[in-house]
Amino acid sequence: MSYRMTTRTTGALRRLAIVAIALGAAAVGPAAARPAVAQTVGATEQAAAQEVGAEWAIAVHGGAGTARRESMTPELESRYAAALTAALEVGGEILASGGSSLDAVEAALRLLEDSPLFNAGKGAVFTHDGRNELDASIMDGASLAAGAVAAVHHVKNPISLARRVMEASPHVMMAGVGAEEFALEQGIELVPATYFFTESRWQSLQRAREAERRADAEPVGALGDRLGTVGAVALDRHGNLxxxxxxxxxxxxxxxxxGDSPIIGAGTYADNRACAVSGTGHGEFFMRNAVAHDICARVLYLEESIGEAADAVVMGVLVEQGGDGGVIAMDPEGVIAMPFNTPSMLRGYLTSEEGPVVEIFRE
Amino acid sequence: MSYRMTTRTTGALRRLAIVAIALGAAAVGPAAARPAVAQTVGATEQAAAQEVGAEWAIAVHGGAGTARRESMTPELESRYAAALTAALEVGGEILASGGSSLDAVEAALRLLEDSPLFNAGKGAVFTHDGRNELDASIMDGASLAAGAVAAVHHVKNPISLARRVMEASPHVMMAGVGAEEFALEQGIELVPATYFFTESRWQSLQRAREAERRADAEPVGALGDRLGTVGAVALDRHGNLxxxxxxxxxxxxxxxxxGDSPIIGAGTYADNRACAVSGTGHGEFFMRNAVAHDICARVLYLEESIGEAADAVVMGVLVEQGGDGGVIAMDPEGVIAMPFNTPSMLRGYLTSEEGPVVEIFRE
Known part of the structure; x- marks a missing residue:
């Protein structure tokens, strides 16, 4: 189901397709003769990749997963769609008024962290020990500055702590109690561990532990439990990703x-010359393949379009290796690709030309 | 000073150069007309990159640093050289007898971890809190399997724990007490924190804290304290990096x-199609640029030689950004590049054709 919200939708779909083809082709060099969009859609068939070009743009994901349409209620679908739309709109408002892509990404992700629906912030899943252990990263495509935090237990908005690591420390990555010490020094909001309790995540842990006791086969959580990360990519009016x-x-x-979410180059990468990428899925595969950086490297070195590069990695490399997941990727022209090789990926975009458009399943 | 140990040195330097040019050129595609070695040496001038091709090969580094020849005693020089030579020979013996590159890398690094000379294992530096906090990673170029550990305090040989994460868990990266829990379950040797005490590292911490009290300017350790990581790359007779x-x-x-050392794609990467890389230096820059993966991507996508790719990143990208450090890099033909942009890098190689050769400063 596709949620095309009326508030900001401007162009007709036909116009959007023309813009996408024009900008998609403009983004590639030697391959300019090939129609980038048709190529992408043809290559992935069901990848549900969108490509749009724009003055400013934001895309978000709420995780790649195993949800199938028949197993999701209309009520839950609209709750997800509303949350993603709200995240796009808070980011879009910043971008429309000339704000930075970093601000838009952080604001959109804070909103999703504050929702119990997503596996991030408030809605984080439980570890084997019954704790909530949060990871996040952020990257500035203009300067290649980056910040990441791993294994924090009391940070309400890990994305904001990651940004503070980037901007107020000489480091890229902090972990554990040390990262929380830094959060305290910086006045970043800490919450008691009980803040992260949600009944549905707790029940998921009980089911996982029960399955572990019965089967002893997959001691680290079933596939469905690995997915659900939240991410955002954005391009601002200043051309910064x-x-x-x-x-x-x-x-x-x-x-x-x-996992890959706090790893610069695996779950997150941004470089004004090539792309901004956020991944979701089976993180180990994203790390082994340096997925986010690889997509940018293909754009930069092979002169692939963002759609071709994202497809090559998500629908090619990852599928060959059995790595479930998807990415949202954006190029310096605001062209967006959102391929995923799982049954569903919560995703959406909003640009100066179009949207918000939010989707869950394949079309 | 160049330490050419007599035990295994076989070919004359002239023969080595011929082998290097032949294999270096063979490793590049469209650029095959260009002489790879001359190109590399010309581009870097003082990069002290060696390029050799071989049936099997191992290279190690003991860290890029600020040591200048005039500040190092001959006695200390020969202690470093002896340790690096021993690491090369333990790895080389495995490779010569048909063992795996993973075994060679692990064995060489265990030996350097057990030495108090290097900032790894026994010789680890102290954190602000007076603890020793160790990171390591390892990657198999044949399968892209990878393992990493971060922030462990009681693991005698972190490289072996990283390998166990790769081979005995579904994960790529573990950190902190959780990683030590895994070490205990796997029978990996733990040691009391006091094992890592060395007087010279303790004095370094006291000096750093004293400088911090006086200046309040650089609260995270002076440049010299950021460098000293240990790494290895290897090619075995089966063609695996x-x-x-x-x-x-x-x-x-x-x-x-x-830092970058436990980050797959930043400090460590291996891919049989392109390269094996281990980095040393100011880790934040290695993370932002995904240095190890970027060198491999340049070889794979731009068809640069390993020397060209390593130089482009270490002497180009990193120098432009002010990122101090160096890498050891090896291609699937056993061609080795070891560029560094610091005054010194402890480094050496041993191959089926040549060595061990160990060097500290620029020639």
Whole structure:
């Protein structure tokens, strides 16, 4: 189901397609003769990649997952759609008024962190020990500055702490109690661990632990529990790209596992020359393939369009390896690609030309 | 000073140069007409990049640093050289007898971790809180499998724990007490924190804290304290590349800072199609630029030689940004590049054709 909200929708779909093809082709060099959009859609078939070009643009994801249309209620669908739309609109308002892509990404992700619906912030899943362990990262495509936090337990908005690491410390990544010490020094809001309790996530942990006791087969959470990360990419009127990702990790995870979300180059990357990317899915595959950086490298070095590059990695490399997930990716012209190889990915975009458009399943 | 040990040195330098040019050129595609070695040396001038091709090969580094020849005693020089030579020979013995590049990398790095000379394992520097906080990662170029550990305090050989994460868990990265829980379950050797005490590192911390009290200017350790990571790359007779990196981090570091060494794509990457890379230097710059993955991407996508790619990143991108450090990099033909933009980098190589050769300063 596609939620095309009326508030900001401007152009007709036909016009959008023309803009997309024009800008998509403009973004590629040697491959300019090939129609980028048709190429992308043809290559992925069901990838549901959108490509639009714009003065400013924001895209968000609420996680790639195994949800199928028949298993989701209309009520839950509209709650997800409303949350993603609100995130797009808070980011879009910043971008429309000339604000920075970093501000838009952070604001959109704070809103999703504050929702219990997503596996990030408030809605974070539980670890094996019954804790909530949060990771996040953010990157500025203009300067390549980046910030990341891993394994924090009391930070209400990890994306804001990641940004503070980027802007107020000489470091890129902080973890654990040290990161919370920095949060305290910086006046970043800490909350008691009980803030992150949600009944549905707690029940997920109980089910995962029960399954573990019965089967002893998959001790680290079932596939569905690995997915649900939240991310955003944006282009502002100044031509600057930014990307951010924030997650509660995997249900029933053990051993201080860190996934791709706080890893610059794996779950998040932004470079004004090429792209902004945020990933969601089976993080280990994103790390081994440096997915976010690889998509940017393909754009920069192979001169692939953002759609071609994102498809090559998500529908090619990851599928070959059995790595479930998807990405949202944006190029310096505001062209957006959102391929995923899972049954669903919560996703949406809003640009100076179009939107907000929010989708959950394949069309 | 160049230490050419007699035990295994076979070919004359002239023969080596011929092999290097032949294999270096063979490794590039469209650029095959250009002489890869001359190109590299010309581009970097003082980069001290070596390029050799071989049936098997191992290279190690003991950190890029600010040491200048006049400040180092001959006695200390020969201690470093002896340790690096021993690491090369333990790895080389494995490779010569048909063992795997992963085994060679792990064995070489365990030896350097056990030495008090290097900032890894036994010789790890102290954090602001007077603890030793260790990071490591390893990657298998054949499968893209990878393992990493961050912020462990009681693991004698973090490189071996990283390998266990890769081989005995579904994860890529574990951190903190969770990683040590995994180490206990796996029978990886833990040691009391006092094992890591060395007087010289303790004095470094005292000096750093004293400087901090006086100046309040650089609260996170001086440049010299950021450098000293240990790494290895290897090619085995089966054509498989591997890379590993292990470090004690930064003197006087705070806030659970994690650097590039345990980040797949930043400090370590290996891909049989392109390269194996281990980095050393100012880790934040290596993370922002995804240095190890970027070198591999340049080889794979731009068809640069390993020397051209390593130079472009270390002597180009990093120098432009003010990021101090160096890398050891190896391609699937055993061609080695070891550029660094610091006054010194402890480094050496041993191949089926040549070595061990160990060097500290620029020639």
């Amino acid at each position: 930014a990307a951010g990702t924030t997650t509660g990790g995997m249900t029933n995870k053990r051993f201080g596992r860190i | 591997a890379a590993g990196t292990t470090t004690g981090g930064m003197t006087n570091k705070r806030f659970g800072r994690i």
